[in-house]
Amino acid sequence: MGHLAGQRITVIGAGIGGLTAAIALARRGAEVTILERAPELTEIGAGIQLSPNGMRVIDALGLGQAVRAASLPSLGVELNDQWARPVIRLNFRARRPDADFRVIHRARLIECLASAAGQAGITLKLGQPTSAPPAEGLVIGADGLHSPTRQALNGREVPFFTGHTAWRAVIPDDGTGPTTARLYMAPGRHLVSYRLAHGLRNIVAVLECRDWQDEGWSQPGNPQAMRSAFAALKGPVPDWLARVETAHLWGLFRHDVARIWQDGRVALVGDAAHPTLPFLAQGGVMAIEDAWTIAACLDADPDPATALARYQALRDPRCRRIVEAANANAANYHLSGARRLIGHNALRTIGRLAPNLMPSRFDWLYDHDPTAETP
Ligand SMILES: Cc1cc2nc3c(=O)[nH]c(=O)nc-3n(C[C@H](O)[C@H](O)[C@H](O)COP(=O)(O)OP(=O)(O)OC[C@H]3O[C@@H](n4cnc5c(N)ncnc54)[C@H](O)[C@@H]3O)c2cc1C
Incomplete structure (x- = not known):
């Protein structure tokens, strides 16, 4: 056992980041309490891609079997x-x-x-909105995009609209075997879809948009409006969209990566620290990576302040690089006119002549193993 044994830690937020952090801390002997504002744990009806850099953490935490049983392998x-x-x-x-x-x-x-988390003896307190980090003990803020913990560390910041809205829907699908994320690109919009386990298919459809009128950042989406917005996309897309019965529409907001991730006692993980556009499918995976690293750092060092500074030093450069790569994808997916023609033809040629070249550009992302890093 390292320095986490017997330590009392409060985690704020029971999303992907908070739950994974709590498990990582408890596995190393910490006594963890999660404070979640929602009265019950629910998730929107949508899929998520988990890349190997996240799966290595899932495996190291002993969750691989359960996650694999509930998921499908993806080819790319x-x-x-x-x-x-x-x-x-x-x-x-x-x-x-x-x-x-x-x-x-x-x-x-x-x-x-x-x-x-339940099996690891973590206390989960639901219906506990937390407007500021508790005054004592180690605190991990995993409270998402509108994080009060981030505000306590960095001062008031207002998330900005990224100029993108996203429809999300899940439809029935009777295909079998491994899946592939299939992406269809048109000027100012794209749609990505992949099969999920248990006869379902996930659809995320992103549209550039000058502003977001609604007060909130998500609202029920009208399936007919979704079909109209993506009518230019052909192939299997019209059939998928015809099967959408319920959709949800999101204004995609974000902050820059936090300037201050921790103050020696309170620290951020996941979207609270580095909300990202979803165009690299890494927001949840980054939260999973953070969760491992913060637990490993706190376990390795007797001084929490040194440990949390090390955590920020390990995570900040990588998360910035991922957020920038996701931003670049937004532009590349939505090209129009001559740039689109040139860009697509260049990719077709690369794919034919050097099929490994483009996948190899993501080695830094997918080959990373947080569990092999020295905390
Ligand atoms: C369209 C779309 C597609 C995406 N696809 C992918 C993908 O394929 N792969 C991927 O890795 N990521 C993806 N992401 C990103 C991913 O969803 C997020 O990055 C991830 O959910 C962040 O997890 P989190 O735990 O940090 O925050 P959240 O999921 O926001 O969880 C925060 C939790 O804290 C709670 N909370 C908030 N405030 C308080 C408070 N004051 N007190 C107590 N509790 C509080 C909330 O109720 C919530 O449970 C996608 C995002 C979008 C929008």
């Missing part, structure tokens, strides 16, 4: 233009056969994490 990403003509196929699985890309329904992932 297939980029298509709006007429469903292939642009490039990024076969991540072929590049690293031992690494595991998975897709899972969010509610199933939260169930796996909550069940492991």
